[in-house]
Amino acid sequence: MLTWLKRNSTDFPPLTCALHEPNGLLAAGGDLSSARLLAAYRHGCFPWFAQGQPILWWSPDPRMVLLPENLHVSKSLRKSLRKNIFEVTFNRCFTQVIQACAAPRGDEEGTWITEDIIQGYSQLHKLGYAHSVEVWQNHELVGGLYGIAMGKLFFGESMFSRVTDASKTGFVTLVQYLKQAGFVLIDCQMHTQHLSSLGASEISRSNFSSYLTRYLDQTTTMNWSSELKRLYDH
Known part of the structure; x- marks a missing residue:
């Protein structure tokens, strides 16, 4: 099940929660604040989404x-x-x-x-x-x-x-x-x-x-x- 991020937290779910299909989809939602982006890179994920989609966070395996x-x-x-x-x-x-x-x-x-x-x-x-x-x-x-x-x-x-x-x-x-x-x-x-x-x-x-x-x-x-x-x- 895909995790939706909370606005008031920069926490991400464990990388082991990432979906196999599509490969590496870890979470959705949240924002693109500096604090959240830095937390994402430290955690091992990154944002990637198209215009009109919610913010999607990915940690593919392999990398x-x-x-x-x-x-x-x-x-x-x-x-x-x-x-x-x-x-x-x-x-x-x-x-x-x-x-x-x-x-x-x-x-x-x-x-x-x-x-x-x-x-x-x-x-x-x-x-x-x-x-x-x-x-x-x-x-x-x-x-x-x-x-x-x-x-x-x-x-x-x-x-x-x-x-x-x-x-x-x-x-x-x-x-x-x-x-x-x-x-x-x-x-x-x-x-x-x-x-x-x-x-x-x-x-x-x-x-x-x-x-x-x-x-x-x-x-x-x-x-x-x-x-x-x-x-x-x-």
Whole structure:
């Protein structure tokens, strides 16, 4: 039975209560306040719902993650990186990035990144938890991604790309900086071929929970300043 969250509480049901079908649906309702969103990530779940639906909270099993040391850069992407046709920044224009991620893609209608999602994560950005990666070409924003950093874990939310290899360049740059700063895991939530091609793989929900327990309250040396970032290696 699906749990409906109470407005006056940020508690979530145990992850073992998540449904098998649809995979990982844990709870519904509540709000997108900063307190509830942070509680959700600490608990191991995240919001994902379409316009017109109640807020839905998910904790899929298995969970798609990337260990920084497993980052895979294909030969074609390496070739693209060597051309240095992109510049990458962090936290320079969070609002533009999340709005670009919210734009419909291809033949899709609508988006799960609703105005309420944008407002909720923008507040987390102001509080220093949500971060954006921007990819520039000729001073134009052509790709990027955003997510949440807590302890030594980064929770990826969405990415967009307007030219070939733009989002991949942003992702590779981010992962290299996260690795240098001591991060141990990037949460990718659910399986996609795009993420798999970059080295992400699936782990059990219980294994993912063990990462939360061990690393959520540890510190890192991550520099989220908006200056230009360079790849450590190609």
